[in-house]
Amino acid sequence: MTAAATDDPGHVLARGELTLVGRVVHASNATLVCDAAVDGMSVRCVYKPIRGERPLWDFPDGTLAGREVASYLISEALGWGVIPRTVLRDGPFGPGMVQQWVETSEHRPEAGGRPDLVDICPPDAVPPGWLEVLRAVDVDGGEVALIHADDPRLQRMAVLDVLLNNADRKGGHALEGLDGSVYGVDHGICLHEEHKLRTVLWGWAGKPVADDLMTDVAEFAERLSGDELPAVLAEHITGREIVALRRRARALLRTPVMPQPEGPRPIPWPAF
Structure with a gap:
């Protein structure tokens, strides 16, 4: 060795x-x-x-x-x-x-820092650079807003979730590492052949996907059309799920816009 x-x-x-x-x-x-x-x-x-x-x-x-x-x-x-x-x-x-x-640094508002990448705050206290996903009522009856950062590192994760058909993107699954990267964890409920996207990262719904990300998606779709990558994935997921993954990549290439839910924005529960 x-x-x-x-x-x-x-x-x-x-x-x-x-x-x-x-x-x-x-x-x-x-x-x-x-x-x-x-x-x-x-x-x-x-x-x-x-x-x-x-x-x-x-x-x-x-x-x-x-x-x-x-x-x-x-x-x-x-x-x-x-x-x-x-x-x-x-x-x-x-x-x-x-x-x-993933080693992370904590950013807590009560400690004088900024909000986490995904957080909850009063509707009138959404900070600049954060996107509001939805509003809800807390256990005390007060109105709160679910927000996330308008951060290109996080948007890349949101695009990945569209491709993965992630049914469980909770706020606590988005981690900012000490190395400055943003990481996603807990992907056990992904890649179903049927549409199951549930995420707290709806802030970019209906907005165009960045060109550099779409370049990567195009290259990825090309690899999915070959033999090597599907063979590797077939060790872990079904053939139908690989076909559905290829279909999602091609759909994003045809319409490079973050999806909009047909009804209320579906999020995992609990959200964190």
């Missing part, structure tokens, strides 16, 4: 021994925090064993872990790096998804 291999976080993530550090207790499926270590190098990661998944009646095919890996492969094929490095591998509780941990 070469030094270059052991210095590669991807190699450590895929091959390192997983040591349990903790558990994300509020997650709906088994979500464990681990350290992957090999030859003196360690990478913090999230491990979601397949045996800890709760079956979903409307996602009967494959596994949530497989959908997470397929979503990562799509993000990489686009060249966007939105989803942290993700692999499917064995672990202490059997095969599962292992994803590199």
Whole structure:
């Protein structure tokens, strides 16, 4: 084994021994925090064993872990790096998804910082540079606005969600890393062949997609028309789901505009 291999976080993530550090207790499926270590190098990661998944009646095919890996492969094929490095591998509780941990900095208004990338505030307090998604009533009966940043890093994630047909883009799934990048996590409920887009990132609905993003989508659609990328994705999702992914990419190319919901904007519940 070469030094270059052991210095590669991807190699450590895929091959390192997983040591349990903790558990994300509020997650709906088994979500464990681990350290992957090999030859003196360690990478913090999230491990979601397949045996800890709760079956979903409307996602009967494959596994949530497989959908997470397929979503990562799509993000990489686009060249966007939105989803942290993700692999499917064995672990202490059997095969599962292992994803590199994202170190984040917190921005809390009460601490004098700006709002999070996705946040809630009074309707009259939406800050400049944030987009209002919808209004609701909080537990005390007060009106609040669901908002997100008008940030090109976040918009790229929103376009990815359209391609992935993400049914679960919660506010807490958009993370701003210490490296300045914006990452999306939790993609187990993606890539269904039927339309299921549910997201908190509706602020760009009806607006054109940036030209540079559409250039990447065009190249991605071309790769989907070949043999190599579909073959890799077929290890994790069904042939019908790959066809539907190709159809969504081509539809976006024909009309490079962020979709508008036909009725009220569907968001996951809870939103965070």
